[in-house]
Amino acid sequence: MISIGRFQVFFIKSMTSLVVSSPSATATHFGYPGGSPRFILPSSAGALNNSLRSLLSPWQQALFAARRVLGWNDGPGLRIDDDLISELSNFLDVKSIAISLGTPGPHNKKTLLLMDGSDRGVAFAKVADRQITRRLLENEAYWLQRLADARKQGPRVPTIVALTEFKKHLILIQSSLSGTKPAQLQLAHASFLSNLHDLSSQVLPWGETPARVKIEQAFEACLGLLPQLWVDRYSKAQDVLRRQLNTPLEAVPAHRDFVPWNAKLSNGELYVFDWEYAAEGYPPAHDIFHYVLLPKVLQRPQLKNPTEVLQAASKFMSQFSLSERTRFSLESQFLAYLLDVCGLYINSWEQWQRDRVVESYGELIDQMLEQAK
Template identity: 30%
Template sequence: MNTHVSFTSSSGSFGEFLEDLAALGVAPVSDGGRPYGLLKARTNDRWWLIPISGGRPSAAAMAMFQPVSLAATIIKAGVTTAARLGVSSGWSAGRLRFGALPNLPGKRPAGLAHCAYFTGTAGPHRKTAIQLMAEDGDILGYAKVSRRPLVKPYLAREAEMLRRVGRLALATVDTPAVLAFDPGSAVRPSVLVTDSRKTFGAKSSVRPGGAHLRFLSELASRTRSNGVHRAFESVRALANEIRLPAAWTRRLLSGAARASRFVDGLPVALAHGDFTPWNCIMLEPRLYVFDWEYAADDLPLGYDLVHYLLATRHGADPADVISDLNQRVGALFSDLDLETVRTCVLVSLLLHAAFYLQRQLDYAGSIGGWTDGDRRGRLIDACLRQWGAPAC
């Protein structure tokens, strides 16, 4: 087998990925089977496994790679061309051969002939993703797989939320349909299988446009209510966590004190929870939105917009960023007064921080692995300074 020893090790995220596949009846083989090239991310521990038998299925496999920068777009174009020609030299860090297609719950999608794989990003919520393709490379759907007790509830939530959002029959968005969901067991992985409207040439936008804003407005209007107290309990509880650095303890306490007088009446709605350029694509005039595992009912108006805007915005002055977030949330929800807008932005940032801080503590015992933590902390500080609170 032409690969590196570390790829087949039982340790690390790649080893865990191989164990996920083994649970579905997919294992590396020395001869025969289906060859895959290994594309490694430049900045973190994640891999795409692209079939390199050539032709349209090999090119279509790169639909799993969602570029949001010019450099990544150029890389995708080059790898796509090479994969279509059956060439792996120049981009692949090695090769693997798999002897079978995965055994998935429910009825196998009609015409399933090829798969591409994504290991997921190493970290607390790593999960394996599988792109299901027909003989001609058309994308039939996706499967998500996890054996981690920490992740399994999120796959169940996504299955529930996809069914719920589908029943809303929103005019501005399409979402995947659930084909099968197996919650798994102590020894069996959770597996979620959905269809897809994604195509090989589908694109996203780094900045939210009209289709994004229409979707966020309609989702909020259809599910809007008041009171963020249930979700806000995570902020209050985390502020008492002894493993939290002192700066974050002060920050959360100050934010909770500022927002607590408003949380019972704060406008909230169902939100996607991880609305980013890589979790949606343009299907004009509608948007196609997937990956709903972090969706929740009681997130502040503007939560998704704030998350989208911050996903690719780095390096700007925190005060300027907060001013821009306030303006954009206020423009989207024009019935809100400035005080409510500011509070929605602050609570959105606090809830996001509490989620990531708690997740990192549960996974590693410290917050050192949250690479975006310092920037998020500075943004919360800038929010608090609007009301004269000192920086942490």
């Protein structure tokens, strides 16, 4: 039996209109891992093909192989809703589906890997079942279409196949991307960011930038959650930004989740996906900071001070000749970036919680404030 825990209750509630329980004789899928499923995989997945590997991280692939060797049972028999396959088949030759359930939380979306009769991945589909996640998918669709219109000169992104409704779910289908995951910032990243920034660029006082507005809205929306430490931290950081960014700066589009696992390198060009959080009017170094810092925090290395992030960002910008405006007031851009990410995380919570990213970023904010005295 499947254990009843937070993840499993979430699994039952969130998948009832996409997946149904089925007797073993008619089951086409199983929940994996069996105790607390994070994926719904085809019953034929005795070994992971290349398409299914794209859905699982390397450690999840290793765990899958180990469980098979040890003969551990997977979850109960399941079947994908026939109407869902029929709906998706209106746009693509879909014969099989694998599903990633994502992480429980207000921003949770399911990701579907759509495969043809040869178990070859032909596309991915994101599924939103709440108002907040619908807005994120609509934003991603907007940016993918906008970037597609500028494709000759613009950034490389997936192609929208369809944006469709299914049983009160919004589904965004987009082409799959092939290539390798680039760990280090390189020329392809600089070209990508330059093309993204060229879409629209304004020189604005900090107080008039959309970035400042988004940060303010995020923190004001969660003031009831914030401990006094964070109330004081946010207030002091805003004061520093108002004081330091008194000269207008360049405001450009930002991906806002620009990390190695959201990119593929192919033939020297960088293709970037997951545009849900993209927005106009951000300081130009925002995405560079995210690419450098977030993987370090998630991998748990010790960050003693902000200097290494600032040095890495500055070196990258100098090495690939990004504009002087990109390097303007880099310390203040970094402080704005830290606030933006923390506001995004905290605003997605229903109650205050311990979080490695928010805690690490909060400590960096404190060090930036100390340096600004």
